[in-house]
Amino acid sequence: MRQRKIIKSILISSGLFSLILTGQALATPTSQALSYTCAGCHGTNGASNGSAIPSLAGLSKDYLVEAMEAYKKDERSPTIMNRIAKGYSTKEFELMGDFFSNQPVHQNSGQKYDSAKAKAGKKLHKKYCSSCHSEGGTITDDEAGLLAGNAALFMEYSLIDFHDGSRDMPRKMKKKIKKMLKRDKDAFDKLVHYYSKGE
Numbered sequence: 631m632r633q634r635k636i637i638k639s640i641l642i643s644s645g646l647f648s649l650i651l652t653g654q655a656l657a658t659p660t661s662q663a664l665s666y667t668c669a670g671c672h673g674t675n676g677a678s679n680g681s682a683i684p685s686l687a688g689l690s691k692d693y694l695v696e697a698m699e700a701y702k703k704d705e706r707s708p709t710i711m712n713r714i715a716k717g718y719s720t721k722e723f724e725l726m727g728d729f730f731s732n733q734p735v736h737q738n739s740g741q742k743y744d745s746a747k748a749k750a751g752k753k754l755h756k757k758y759c760s761s762c763h764s765e766g767g768t769i770t771d772d773e774a775g776l777l778a779g780n781a782a783l784f785m786e787y788s789l790i791d792f793h794d795g796s797r798d799m800p801r802k803m804k805k806k807i808k809k810m811l812k813r814d815k816d817a818f819d820k821l822v823h824y825y826s827k828g829e
């Protein structure tokens with residue numbers, strides 16, 4: 631009994647006791663603290679400067695939450711994100727969405743590209759993709775991710791995954807891609823060079 635009293639007084643004096651009583655010590659971490667765990671891969675505040683890992687900075691909250699839910703349910707074909715997403719709740723995805731949607735959109739301008747292919751890719755994008763991915767896909771309010779200036783390899787395998795059906799895409803996007811590839815079988819390559827260049 632005496633020992634308990636001593637422990638209690640230590641807890642009270644350290645402020646821990648009231649935290650435990652109100653349950654706050656076990657409460658969800660803040661949106662910033664949660665999002666910092668993503669920085670090791672996705673860059674500071676979600677601004678990625680690599681070619682394999684996409685940027686999160688400036689993505690809309692709804693888009694980020696939906697992407698995380700899809701990873702959690704194995705509805706995308708990722709290398710790692712499915713395992714990461716399974717560790718969090720929807721509430722935590724929403725908190726991450728609050729944080730990243732408040733960061734400025736980031737374009738990685740340091741990627742290599744072929745100028746002629748990038749030019750051809752821009753034309754293709756305007757013709758087949760810009761109705762949903764406006765301004766090169768840099769307007770994240772479109773709820774369709776970030777394309778120009780995003781990590782080139784991620785763009786490349788996203789397109790391949792959509793095309794082979796391992797990631798769902800809107801029906802209209804599927805139609806446009808089919809039409810585009812019929813006319814130009816190298817279209818993906820050109821688009822990826824354009825997205826590497828950025829807008």
Ligand code: HEC
Nearest residue numbers: 667668671683684694697698708709710711714726775776
């Ligand atoms: C170990 C590295 C790593 C960590 C840590 C990590 N990610 Fe990822 N993330 C990736 C990779 C790689 C991809 C590309 C998909 C894949 O291959 O899994 C990705 C893709 C994503 C995408 C898809 C973006 C898009 O435009 O479609 C979202 C959203 C995302 N991550 C959110 C997060 C959040 C939120 C966290 C922190 C809780 C996080 N990631 C932590 C490596 C990581």
Ligand code: HEC
Nearest residue numbers: 758759762773774775776785788789800802803806807810
């Ligand atoms: C009808 C609207 C529409 C059209 C047209 C469209 N897209 Fe999309 N696109 C979307 C939506 C919505 C998403 C988000 C899908 C999801 O929830 O994962 C998306 C996602 C993407 C992504 C993945 C982004 C990321 O960060 O994960 C790529 C790459 C992409 N589209 C490329 C294209 C290309 C290339 C074209 C033109 C050939 C195109 N899209 C045409 C609506 C469209």
